Amino acid sequence: MESLLNGIKVVPLNHYIILCAIIFSIGVIGVLTRRNAIVIFMSVELMLNSVNLLLTVFSAYRGDATGQVFVFFIMALAAAEVAVGLAIIVMVYRNTNSLDINVLNRLKW
């Protein structure tokens, strides 16, 4: 465990923060520009995982385990979200035979 923590600390903290911010931004851009529901969903997962990485790094640098516990909560709830989300996507696909969110334009003013 000690060697693992030292391994994490070989890379400076700022580099990790920048990496996580980049991954998070890729996720945000993916959500905003892609039109396929599954790809949007994948981008959301990318955002959540960048948060997981960030929390782990902070936790390792501070020698404080609560950050890593939070990561477990995020993983568990992300899994719950996947279960519900994929069910919704399947339901939409059955009715529209498409996963393009541009098809979903019945509710407009």
Next chain:
Amino acid sequence: MNTLIIISVLPIIILYLGLYKAKKALLPVTIIGLLTALGFACAQWGNEPAPTFSGMLQFNNFSIAFSALTIVSTILILLLSKDYFERISDHVAEYYAVILFSLAGVIVMLSYHNLTMLFIGIEIMSVSLYILAGIKKNDFASNEAALKYFLMGAFSTGFLLFGIALIYGASGSFDLTDIRNWILMNPRHIDPLFYTGILLMIVGLCFKIGAAPFHFWTPDVYEGSPTLITAFMSTVVKTAGIAAFLRLFSTCFNPISSFWVPTLLIITMLTLFIGNITALYQQSFKRMLAFSSISHAGYLLFAIVALNSSSANAVLTYATAYSIASIIAFGVLILVRQQAGTDNFTAFDGLAKKNPFLAFTLTVAMLSLAGIPLTAGFIGKFFMFSGALSQYQVALVIIAVINAIISIYYYFRVIVAMYFNAAEPAEVAVPPYYTFVLGFSALATIVIGVYPVLVSGLI
């Protein structure tokens, strides 16, 4: 604490009742369980306990008052659900169970003392709501609402989490008191990470309460979801969101309010204008209510912009007034829609001739939402505006008054349609449950409007 346990166990009992086909027992058991939870919550009133569960939750008066409000709103909405779910599917127990799970998430959101619990509460509530928005499986609008709500909800959770991670990185803790102490210890050397974290959390929470510019999902989701679920979303969920928002900012980020107040000020003004002006153009009553709920999120944000000791009270009063008025509006909408088959304003033409009771309660609700004196809505707006004035936010109050005047136009459209538009609609059958809920809510609106002390001095 017992409240949370009861509300978490109750849906499991409901699922078993569904398994053994005890359909008649579902509603009574749910209502009795919720009343028990309400009783346990009220029994803890007055003692300010230390955070429990290793500092994860704290059930103080703030959380008890808001829990009571959300539980009562849920009971009223569930009473309206009599015969509503049966028309959608045979498996009714699941709907009650999912609503109750969502309520359990709400209770966690109202009593968190650790950012972990804030996240878990929001997720329990939202994941249940994604399901509820899509319960009409063959209805395109319901599908679309569920998918939009799901994608936008997950997206906003990402922002919230990134904010929490940055705040953890800067302060080294998820505990609200620890973060506050950290701010007080280092007033001059607060990490830029921390400021970024606050901004990202504001984005995430504004998504949840539907404040502009993060409101774009609200009208679509509210319109597409089944009306009863929309009622749940716009009352219980909105109350929980704003209460969680207030709890975070009043206990945790209060010492650096000079940083986030300008941001929230702009968000509030945008929310008021976008909500009210777009509501003017709506032809559908349900969509109008969605935009009006956006504008009410703006009024509720007042309490956070002008944070002082009476903010919690102001939010409680406003949320009570708004919740009961919305329940009336959605309840009447369910009945009228069954009769007329449309959500448009024209469906309300001449309602007063055949159903004077429905027309009267809806009139009370609309007056309350518009903030006319002698209704609860006026008292709520009064507390919000006087709180803002005490913090010298004069420009904000002037803008809010202008918006309140704009809002009268679209609320009165319904009243005009009901009383003055010529039409001969058939009489709408009003089931006894609806009579009770509508009558109770209208009475509560007027009583709170006349004796505001009932709710205004609680917290």
